[in-house]
Amino acid sequence: MSSSNKQVYNQNKLQKRIRRHTGQAIADFNMIEAGDKVMVCLSGGKDSYAMLDILMNLRAHAPIDFDIVAVNLDQKQPGFPEDILPAYLEGLGIDYKIVEEDTYSIVKEKVPEGKTTCSLCSRLRRGILYRTATELGATKIALGHHRDDILETLFLNMFYGGKLKSMPPKLVSDDGKHVVIRPMAYCKEADLAKYAEVKGFPIIPCNLCGSQENLQRQAIKQMLVDWNKRFPGRIESMFRSVQNVVPSHLMDHELFDFKSIDSESGIIDGGDIGFDKPQFEQPAVDNEPVVQIVEL
Numbered sequence: 001m002s003s004s005n006k007q008v009y010n011q012n013k014l015q016k017r018i019r020r021h022t023g024q025a026i027a028d029f030n031m032i033e034a035g036d037k038v039m040v041c042l043s044g045g046k047d048s049y050a051m052l053d054i055l056m057n058l059r060a061h062a063p064i065d066f067d068i069v070a071v072n073l074d075q076k077q078p079g080f081p082e083d084i085l086p087a088y089l090e091g092l093g094i095d096y097k098i099v100e101e102d103t104y105s106i107v108k109e110k111v112p113e114g115k116t117t118c119s120l121c122s123r124l125r126r127g128i129l130y131r132t133a134t135e136l137g138a139t140k141i142a143l144g145h146h147r148d149d150i151l152e153t154l155f156l157n158m159f160y161g162g163k164l165k166s167m168p169p170k171l172v173s174d175d176g177k178h179v180v181i182r183p184m185a186y187c188k189e190a191d192l193a194k195y196a197e198v199k200g201f202p203i204i205p206c207n208l209c210g211s212q213e214n215l216q217r218q219a220i221k222q223m224l225v226d227w228n229k230r231f232p233g234r235i236e237s238m239f240r241s242v243q244n245v246v247p248s249h250l251m252d253h254e255l256f257d258f259k260s261i262d263s264e265s266g267i268i269d270g271g272d273i274g275f276d277k278p279q280f281e282q283p284a285v286d287n288e289p290v291v292q293i294v295e296l
Contacts, residue, residue: 103124
């Protein structure tokens with residue numbers, strides 16, 4: 001196989017893998033239903049570009065009919081290239097809306113120099129997008145968060161919030177009016193970065209928060225990158241854990257009814273094996289089989 005043919009082959013594999021992961025997440029959580037109008041939030045970053053591209057591909061082959069409308073929030077950041085997204089979306093021939101709101105000035109005015117802007121920026125952006133979803137009659141709001149975002153959020157909540165909580169793949173919005181979905185929940189960030197390079201997406205950097213290198217999320221991201229290098233398979237194992245929760249073996253007495261347990265309750269989730277050595281599974285890398293480690 002020539003180098004050019006091999007490159008095309010690898011690119012096709014990459015697209016199929018991302019499409020498979022996206023389709024699986026949509027199916028697992030019933031994210032998109034017949035007749036839905038999905039508002040795809042397009043930031044100009046690699047993840048949202050990939051989400052729009054894959055959703056358009058899935059729509060063309062899906063057994064159900066649903067509509068897509070791409071929405072970008074122009075926050076009036078200095079130097080923001082206003083022509084890039086409209087030109088790109090016009091080329092796709094897709095319905096879209098550019099919402100112009102000067103949240104940049106509000107954030108810069110309200111947040112002291114040197115402080116993180118993410119929280120206020122996020123609240124303002126969220127409210128505007130909710131309003132836009134209502135105006136467009138969208139039944140779902142699609143965000144481009146991926147597997148790594150979900151794990152980072154898990155650790156952020158553990159380290160700084162004291163909660164075992166992450167990003168939900170599908171949930172009603174905090175205003176109670178919209179269903180928010182994350183179709184890329186099973187996709188790896190590394191795959192999306194490669195896909196963006198292959199597809200040549202016109203990436204638009206965020207100048208508002210890009211210089212804040214000491215954000216807690218960046219520290220968590222670096223920690224996970226380091227773990228992935230030193231312990232291949234650990235990221236996959238951690239991600240499986242958020243899909244395989246055992247409430248009876250945690251400590252939230254509001255989530256699980258510990259108080260009513262007595263000798264007549266029977267064995268719950270394998271029971272307590274406190275006198276035995278725990279058995280763990282060796283982390284799997286990608287799609288390699290999991291091998292159970294048993295001490296003899």
